[in-house]
Amino acid sequence: MLSIPEADTLTLPSSIAAAGLVVKTHDAFGRHIHYLRVSLTDRCNLRCVYCMPEHMVFRPSEDLLTDRELCTVLEAMSSLSFDKYRLTGGEPTVRPGVVEIVRRIASLPNTREVAMTTNGLKLARLAQPLKSAGLQRVNISIDSLDPVKFKRTVPCATMVIKLFATLKDRAGAGEITLQTPATLTVGELRAALAAAHPGLSELIARSIVSVNREFAFNEDVVRATDEVALFPPVSGGAA
Amino acid sequence: MTAPTIIRLTSDPLDLNALQAAVTTPRDGAVVIFTGTVRGVTGTEQTVKLEYEAYTEMALEKLRQVADEMRSRFALIHGVALVQRVGVMQVGEPTAAVVVSAGHRSDGAFEAARYGIDRLKQIVPVWKKETRPDGSSWVEGDYVPTRGD
Numbered sequence: 564m565l566s567i568p569e570a571d572t573l574t575l576p577s578s579i580a581a582a583g584l585v586v587k588t589h590d591a592f593g594r595h596i597h598y599l600r601v602s603l604t605d606r607c608n609l610r611c612v613y614c615m616p617e618h619m620v621f622r623p624s625e626d627l628l629t630d631r632e633l634c635t636v637l638e639a640m641s642s643l644s645f646d647k648y649r650l651t652g653g654e655p656t657v658r659p660g661v662v663e664i665v666r667r668i669a670s671l672p673n674t675r676e677v678a679m680t681t682n683g684l685k686l687a688r689l690a691q692p693l694k695s696a697g698l699q700r701v702n703i704s705i706d707s708l709d710p711v712k713f714k715r716t717v718p719c720a721t722m723v724i725k726l727f728a729t730l731k732d733r734a735g736a737g738e739i740t741l742q743t744p745a746t747l748t749v750g751e752l753r754a755a756l757a758a759a760h761p762g763l764s765e766l767i768a769r770s771i772v773s774v775n776r777e778f779a780f781n782e783d784v785v786r787a788t789d790e791v792a793l794f795p796p797v798s799g800g801a802a
Numbered sequence: 803m804t805a806p807t808i809i810r811l812t813s814d815p816l817d818l819n820a821l822q823a824a825v826t827t828p829r830d831g832a833v834v835i836f837t838g839t840v841r842g843v844t845g846t847e848q849t850v851k852l853e854y855e856a857y858t859e860m861a862l863e864k865l866r867q868v869a870d871e872m873r874s875r876f877a878l879i880h881g882v883a884l885v886q887r888v889g890v891m892q893v894g895e896p897t898a899a900v901v902v903s904a905g906h907r908s909d910g911a912f913e914a915a916r917y918g919i920d921r922l923k924q925i926v927p928v929w930k931k932e933t934r935p936d937g938s939s940w941v942e943g944d945y946v947p948t949r950g951d
Binding site: 771790794796798 | 859860864923925926928929930931941942943944945947948949951
């Protein structure tokens with residue numbers, strides 16, 4: 564775990580820069596090191612077999628650098644003549660502040676290139692904001708173009724979720740589909756649904772989830788192949 | 803002798819006489835029939851109609867669970883019918899019926915019927931949309947299931 568001092572005590576590189584000195588970092592062979600890979604998160608929205616177990620335990624987010632701490636480190640690296648950055652993870656796009664982080668890196672004094680390695684799942688929504696923020700290069704990791712091989716490598720699946728009452732009306736459909744890992748918890752499912760349907764997030768938070776026709780709770784595990792439903796507290800019978 | 807258990811979701815009007823006949827055995831001397839009904843006036847509010855929607859597959863399983871719970875709590879009861887109507891119902895129409903037969907009225911028939919309708923309203927996934935003179939909206943329940951429900 565990377566631990567850094569409070570932001571305002573980490574002033575050495577900028578004071579050096581203020582003194583008009585150019586500080587460069589070199590490795591043991593004298594090569595100038597100016598390319599920094601930054602892992603934004605250990606989380607991912609896929610569970611590729613070679614990378615993550617189905618029940619991955621992620622590092623608690625309070626153990627990670629905050630956006631502000633991360634920017635402090637990046638400013639320090641910039642003042643050491645780092646000019647090329649690659650954002651990785653985990654899956655970097657699942658970090659909530661990713662667009663702003665790209666913007667901050669792109670605006671550092673020495674930055675020449677900002678790149679990202681991603682599985683691409685969130686690019687449909689994020690590509691334009693990331694480009695506008697200054698991202699110049701994207702490497703998209705695709706394990707196979709063959710659907711069968713891809714499924715073997717990335718056991719993600721399409722979950723069908725039945726909706727009833729208010730949820731059905733608000734979504735305009737009796738069921739919705741969601742790309743999920745082969746298994747996930749009910750809590751993760753709620754979060755993924757809310758992210759995919761921001762307009763329903765408040766409703767999703769107070770709705771009931773059933774799995775295979777039994778009530779299910781946030782810590783329960785659900786498989787993509789299960790019969791899953793989401794509905795408001797029941798109001799049947801006669802009031 | 804096994805006592806009859808009737809579990810049903812239906813869009814047809816409820817036939818209470820038929821339900822009574824179906825749960826009554828020669829050993830029974832008491833039959834309690836509870837029905838929920840579309841109430842037209844609640845205080846100053848008017849209801850025009852109710853529309854019921856169910857998660858059919860789960861509702862049938864949960865109705866059966868309610869019947870099992872009734873039998874385990876009220877061991878002396880015999881026949882049980884739990885019927886929920888779905889679709890549009892007008893004021894005065896029965897929406898749900900709980901029918902319990904027993905040897906005697908003191909064998910828990912009233913209590914079992916009361917338990918049955920209360921439990922139905924907690925765990926059977928059925929929702930109603932109320933139409934008033936000024937529009938319609940889903941009525942949301944307030945029971946949050948816990949593990950074991």
